[in-house]
Amino acid sequence: MNLIMRRQDSLVDAVAKARPSGGAKAITLRAIVANRRALTGGLLTAIVVAIAIVGAFWTPYDPLTFDAEHNFAGPSWDHLAGTDIYGRDIFSRLMAGAKVSLLVATGAVAGSFIFGTALGVISGMFKGAVDAVLTRVIDLMLAIPGLVLAVGVVTLLGPSAVSVTIALIGVYTWQFARIIRASVVAVRDRPYVEAARGLNMGTWAIIVRDILPNVMPVLIVQSTTAFAWGILDEASIGFLGLGVQPPAPSWGSLLIEGRQYMYQAPWLPIAAGAVVAIAVLGVNLLGDGLRDIVDPRSDGVKS
Amino acid sequence: MLGYLVRRILVLIPLLFSLTVLLFFYIHAVPGDPIAGMLGPDSTPELIARLRHERGLDLPLWEQYWRWFAGLFRGDLGISLINGAPVTPIVINRIPATLQLTLCSLFLIVAIGFPLGFLAGKHQGSWIDRILSPTALLGLSTPAFWLGTLLILIFAVRLGWFPAGGYIPFSEDPIESLRRTLLPAFALGINLSPLLARLVRAATVELKREPFVIQASGRGLKPNTITRRYLLRNAVLPVLVIVGMQLGGLLGGQVIIEQLFSWPGVGRLLVEGAVQRDYLLVQSLILVVAVIYVLVNLAVDVLHASLDPRVKL
């Protein structure tokens, strides 16, 4: 295997090993409130989610209705983020679009959580050939830049919210698998797991009862980080014109329009990009804070 | 050194082979009929069958893989699904633009990130040190498309200092070529430099605690000597590792930036292929990008080996 990959792996292993012997620390509400980054990020995330929920039922203007008289209006008190070529209120469209964007990100995290954990646990628990092959597959998949791989899947499935979700699952799964594998390997040889093995418990019982609870905090941190990627990548794929297609609003689809009318209505790409940036920043802050809570020695920013 | 290089290249062969297998079956594991999707609602079963036959897609999967792989061996990336044109010349045509953008961007990342991180690590608790962590998070959270858009709106539209895009080959007009590269390279790399800076900072802080750095002052070496020959010289090594790791993000971001700046590189070709749903083209392009990633990492490794005498050659 190539050196870089081994190095990345040892980096992850080092993080897993650096954890205090009692396993990763638990994530509690109290710990989140006490951590400034986690609190700020949590609040930002909560606001974004709240807006998405409200936007699913009510928006200041109908996000789909044309209003030709007021097209390309700049930001004003009537239209906080201006209007687009058809006079639709961009702020309303951003509110309505939040739902699809957050759903895609949620789906991507949920899917990769399940597949990645399964792969990681299998690879970590079974030594030998299974582990060797899986580790190499995981490393190789990680050598393909995520967005490029996602574009490949979307090519086959066609542009839609569902295909973006599937494509992102196909990218994040490997990240999950690698981190989970490292964590599993770190707890695998601990005395209590050995003891469980000594008691003749089945491998699956050990995984469910002893391993999973131990890697849970790591999983939560990883999921939070992946959620931030999900928002960012949905928007990026949308920006490329390969995601949710207009006129349906999602942050990604708003970004294509933003690109098309960048010169006539600069507020459109600025507003849409800012919303994505704020949401991603919030979730990243939360993930960073959670990482601090789980592993106080870690470096914070994901590399 | 030569022996090391040969060994590293030998390791590369099974790696690249596995990569082709994995990629091919990954793409073919995606459900649905890509031909029907490509032809759209106007397609008929006969049309689909004919196209399948013409492009060799009715062959068994193993044989399709073998044909692709054998072609790769001869430097043939296969044909386009859309028009049956060979992919290789198209890709080769696009590589210089991508390479120029990537290298300029890498240069910017290191030129900005390394000194910042080094200073922050050397002077822990200074203002550079304190702003570094939030800046890194901000950089990570800033979408490349947004940053690029803002740069275009400010520097191209409002100030008119740079063109909003368009590539001119370096060989044609080096200065104009670089001038045009600056904005997209900045958009692509600027958000990664605070991240690099943070990692360089961590490495520098760790170096300061190394016995050999402490002992250097015990031997009465000049502070300047310690900074240059002890800290700086050793801080370069982790940077190489980090740059290799960040390359993936850079190659992904490339796709977006090339689109935004109308940059005729591999990334834009990939999006064109994806929009037309030409999965044969896309499959080969993904491989090209992955190979670029692997090769640049090899180059980084070799550079690392040549700078660190502890690496066995």
Next chain:
Amino acid sequence: MSTAAGSDAPLLHVEELCVEFTIGSHRLRAVDDVSFDIGRGEIVGLVGESASGKSTLGLAIMRMVPGAGRVSAKSMKFVDQELYDLTAAELRHVRGNDLALIVQDALATMNPVITVGEQITQVMRDHGEKGGRSELRRRAVHTFREVRLSEPEETLGKFPHELSGGMQQRVAIAQGLVLGPLLIIADEPTTALDVTVQAQILALLRGIVDDRGTSIIFITHDLATVAEICDRVLVMYAGRIVEAGAVGDVFADPMHPYTRALLASLLPLDGEPPDVLTAIPGQPPQPDEWPTGCRFRPRCPLYQALGEPEACRTTDPLVDETVPHWAACHFVDER
């Protein structure tokens, strides 16, 4: 033998030295009120178990105690200047020129990406030594030869990790030696090496003292090496010096129960090993749990034998440190 200082002022005069670490709200005294002199051309052994403060003492002389530590002393006079009054520039001049530190892990103290030749010439260049590249190289080769490196010219071009452990320590010593320091602080310089190499390095250090009149503070946990090369010995226990004297006197007539216990646990250099290997019971205390009164009391066989006298519990043993051989024990005469 004993001190070669003669009537001159000592090379190093240390008076009431304390080193305190503040960790959180805790203040730990690693070195507690220590005074001693080092004469010219003598090797003084500083012996103690781990956590006795012996390494911290060495660092304090180098002014290299890490940031969390605070050093205070009534006087720390080296030649004719107070070490802790020196400016940064003056200190840099003294380090390397007059003072050198050699530690156990020689490899870790060398820059891994620069050849050892470059490192040693760098020391000379940074101390303003005149001469071009070839002149400095010549001096480096000379010093390498002095530390008995078998192929000095070839070694110049080697990186630290390419050398054997013994060669690494020789190169490290050469780096400390090249400018002809007056005092070398050698902190367990031979502990990591195998026995033959150990003996060679010890002989080397002894030779340096004899040829150049350099002084060495030899920090070790091993009394056997002290017996081999030192002129005088200072026995440290729990941050304090508990016994001091010429090696011959201390070994022939140890005054402190701790020293006696240390000696008893030593295999005799000649003759049959004792039937029972006596080790000192218990662990040396950490700086945050030093007992009141005599610090050796909890482990002291004499304290037990005398029926736990009150003085040991309540009072620090005070001693006359001006005599050549002394020990900090209330019952020195009971031995």
